[in-house]
Amino acid sequence: MKKLLMLGGSMQQIPAIKKAKACGHYVITCDYLPDNPGHKFADEYYNVSTTDKEAVLALAQKLNIDGIVAYASDPAAPTAAYVSERMNIPGNPYESVALLTEKDKFRDFLAKNGFNTPKAKGYTDYDTALAEIGFFKFPVMVKPVDSSGSKGVVKIYSAEELKSAYDEAIGYSRSKRVVIEEFIEKKGYQVSGDGFSVDGELVFTSYGNELYSSKGTREYVALGEFWPSALSNEMKSKVDAELQRLITALGMRTSAYNIEVIIDKNDEVYILELGPRNGGSYIPQLIEYATGVDLVEYTVKAALGEDCSDLKMKPTVGCFSNYMIYSTLSGKYDGIWFDEDFKKNNLLDVYCTYSNGDEVTAYKNTSHSLGTILFKADSIEEMKEITDNIEKYYRVVVK
Numbered sequence: 001m002k003k004l005l006m007l008g009g010s011m012q013q014i015p016a017i018k019k020a021k022a023c024g025h026y027v028i029t030c031d032y033l034p035d036n037p038g039h040k041f042a043d044e045y046y047n048v049s050t051t052d053k054e055a056v057l058a059l060a061q062k063l064n065i066d067g068i069v070a071y072a073s074d075p076a077a078p079t080a081a082y083v084s085e086r087m088n089i090p091g092n093p094y095e096s097v098a099l100l101t102e103k104d105k106f107r108d109f110l111a112k113n114g115f116n117t118p119k120a121k122g123y124t125d126y127d128t129a130l131a132e133i134g135f136f137k138f139p140v141m142v143k144p145v146d147s148s149g150s151k152g153v154v155k156i157y158s159a160e161e162l163k164s165a166y167d168e169a170i171g172y173s174r175s176k177r178v179v180i181e182e183f184i185e186k187k188g189y190q191v192s193g194d195g196f197s198v199d200g201e202l203v204f205t206s207y208g209n210e211l212y213s214s215k216g217t218r219e220y221v222a223l224g225e226f227w228p229s230a231l232s233n234e235m236k237s238k239v240d241a242e243l244q245r246l247i248t249a250l251g252m253r254t255s256a257y258n259i260e261v262i263i264d265k266n267d268e269v270y271i272l273e274l275g276p277r278n279g280g281s282y283i284p285q286l287i288e289y290a291t292g293v294d295l296v297e298y299t300v301k302a303a304l305g306e307d308c309s310d311l312k313m314k315p316t317v318g319c320f321s322n323y324m325i326y327s328t329l330s331g332k333y334d335g336i337w338f339d340e341d342f343k344k345n346n347l348l349d350v351y352c353t354y355s356n357g358d359e360v361t362a363y364k365n366t367s368h369s370l371g372t373i374l375f376k377a378d379s380i381e382e383m384k385e386i387t388d389n390i391e392k393y394y395r396v397v398v399k
Helices: 011-022 037-041 053-063 077-087 094-100 103-112 126-135 159-171 233-250 283-291 295-303 340-345 380-388
Strands: 003-007 026-031 044-047 067-069 120-123 140-144 154-156 178-182 191-198 201-212 222-227 255-263 269-275 319-325 331-338 347-352 371-377 394-398
Touching: 003 011, 003 053, 003 077, 011 026, 011 037, 011 295, 026 037, 026 053, 053 077, 067 077, 067 295, 077 094, 094 103, 094 233, 094 269, 103 120, 103 178, 120 126, 126 159, 126 178, 140 159, 154 159, 159 178, 191 222, 191 233, 191 283, 191 295, 201 233, 201 255, 201 283, 201 319, 222 283, 222 380, 233 255, 233 269, 255 295, 283 295, 283 319, 283 371, 319 347, 319 380, 331 340, 331 347, 340 347, 371 380
Parallel strands: 003 026, 003 067, 026 044
Antiparallel strands: 120 178, 140 154, 140 178, 191 201, 191 255, 201 222, 222 319, 255 269, 319 371, 331 394, 347 371
């Protein structure tokens, strides 16, 4: 029986823990939250922070693990790569994974290697950022270099707005660094999805269309995605080719990726994110509905050095969406209301992390998410109608 160390035991990580168990492996979880719900599905749990590389390495060596997974977690991805490299078990190069999880270094790498990327620079102090803000063309995005899910991301149109944006961004940064980058005007939907490489070859990608808020919060705060992608076959091939070029440049091996791409008005591809891990918000589960491909199982196989050569591209069949469970009001959680027809005909899964009486904060970014719903539609037109008018189909009840 192989030993697999899973970094984290949040609700979103339960599918990977369960999958590893179903594959017959001995599963160990660790993080600094012993009450996380995923731990009860593991064989063992250790109270060790997933971002403490040396502590996780010591634990992994003590347990003599065969593989390590940072499922749906950017902060834990460098730790997994560090441990795999030090223990000579399957994984990706630590330096490449670390670069992919720090936005300022990633933008710099893209620019130096001939990829399209917005003008960008990282900062550790506000005064320097203010002194150099004139070098950028407004609007600009101010972001923590090491956060995800729109947390701490602010779009500004003038130097006068920089201070509040900088303070918010740095408040969400573990390394206390922000990146300022010029805004890219996208054509159509932002491309979002997951991919997988085998021995450095990108063998699978599945893309959806990013959905953003238009009511009650910032317009660039992500709320979900829907499949199938609006990309033409030609444009999908172009995106795949750029991702392959990047994977090759970084020396990545057998790995899952969470992908964020913008196509600009000239049909140029801008890679915003190549997260070295499966997507959050239950994207792998949505992709399995859409394509029949179980990326979670391949992630487990990859971590243990098992054969993944049978993974191939598969088309999306049907229309599917993952959508944030969120509230526009603050108060105490009192359940979720669903339209009866939607619940009967469309709703697939509800992953909610809240219980009645829990405090709810009005949604501003994914740190205020209550979970995710997955649903289907009979056509793209029906899917657009639902996602454009989501409040008609579900809402969080708050007291």
